[in-house]
Amino acid sequence: MHYTGEVYRPPLEARTVLLEVTRGCSHNECAFCVMYKRTPFSIAPMENIISDLEEVRTYAPNIDRIYLLNGDPFVLSFDKLYEIGGLINHYLPNVKTITSYASFYNLKNKSVDELKKLKALGYDELYIGVETAYEKALLNINKGCNLNEYKEGLEKLKSAGMSYHAILMMGVAGAGNGEVNAKATAEFLNIYPPKSVFPMTTSVQYGSKLYEMRQRGDFVEASLGEIIKEQIILVENLDLPEDTLFSSGHMVNLVNVTHRWKHKDQILDKLNYALDNLSQDILNSTNEREAR
Known part of the structure; x- marks a missing residue:
């Protein structure tokens, strides 16, 4: 091969x-x-x-x-x-x-x-890096599309009957913007629900433009506690078919929650449990990556 x-x-x-x-x-x-x-x-x-x-x-x-x-x-x-x-x-x-x-x-x-x-x-079943549908954050991360073009692409998939998996970036809008980011992204996904939803914790990688933005002070990372809250708001606002897979099982995430959407209550229970029981030191920390 x-x-x-x-x-x-x-x-x-x-x-x-x-x-x-x-x-x-x-x-x-x-x-x-x-x-x-x-x-x-x-x-x-x-x-x-x-x-x-x-x-x-x-x-x-x-x-x-x-x-x-x-x-x-x-x-x-x-x-x-x-x-x-x-x-x-x-x-x-x-x-x-x-x-x-x-x-x-x-x-x-x-x-x-x-x-x-x-x-x-x-x-x-295309794996699409949606990342965010909050337009300010979307333009900041330079995905090559604006929100209207995102919606046009989603409508094309819907019209063609082609399914997709949505990969999301929790925290990509920066500190203090988790709620607006989660609600905008949920509203977008509800237009044509994906086959799976994969929330990922944003990591600022050395050598990336996001790293340079953070160094300049143009991007402030959300804490892990903020990211859990953002994920809770996302789940609360999503309207998905019962068999949709929701999984934050990737290694970049602090909390591993994997269920079908019919178990939405269990998804929220696990996220809220983590928010209530993890130490403040952990919740106040970030997913910062400095390795070269």
Whole structure:
């Protein structure tokens, strides 16, 4: 298999075959991110993709799911994605779901009709770094879209019947802004509820633009206590189907809460318990990262 530079995939895809179709990230300008700084964006040669599919067919011919690498493969044109989807269906005819990281930035060059055609090939369950729908914070982190473009992208997904997983950044609006951030983000997600919600605690990584903003005093980190409160407000304002997965089980989070939405009361109970029982030293601290 061909893998270039950093390789990242969501925790839910731990057992999914990874197929490299792009390297790095096409945007690579998000203020909080250093994931792909050492790997320039490029498109994997088609001969590599075919070779990898042939290899997968030899050891896992019956897989029903495949994950495309790397940072945002959905930036590829409709024609390119359609060609890749056709190859996947040819070499691995049991594949029902083709998934990857994506962003609303990637949906600007896709029509609803094109998304429907990709959905018919198996493209679905995209992992979208929504991060926030509070416009001030959204513009600060430079996701490549404003809030109206976010909404246009979400409406495209909804019209195409394509599902998505929402990755959120708790604390990304900075200290004192947790409530407005949580309510704005919940209102946005309620337009077209995701298949899963993954809240993540914002980490200020050395070498990121967010780190520079903090050094200048333009960004003040929320405390861990504020972030738990923000998550509580988010949950209170979300209106999701009962089978939606809500999980803060990633290692960046202080509190691990994983339940289906039908157990919303248990999600809130665990978050409130943490807020009431963790020490003030912990609640007043931040998720600051200084490692180089």
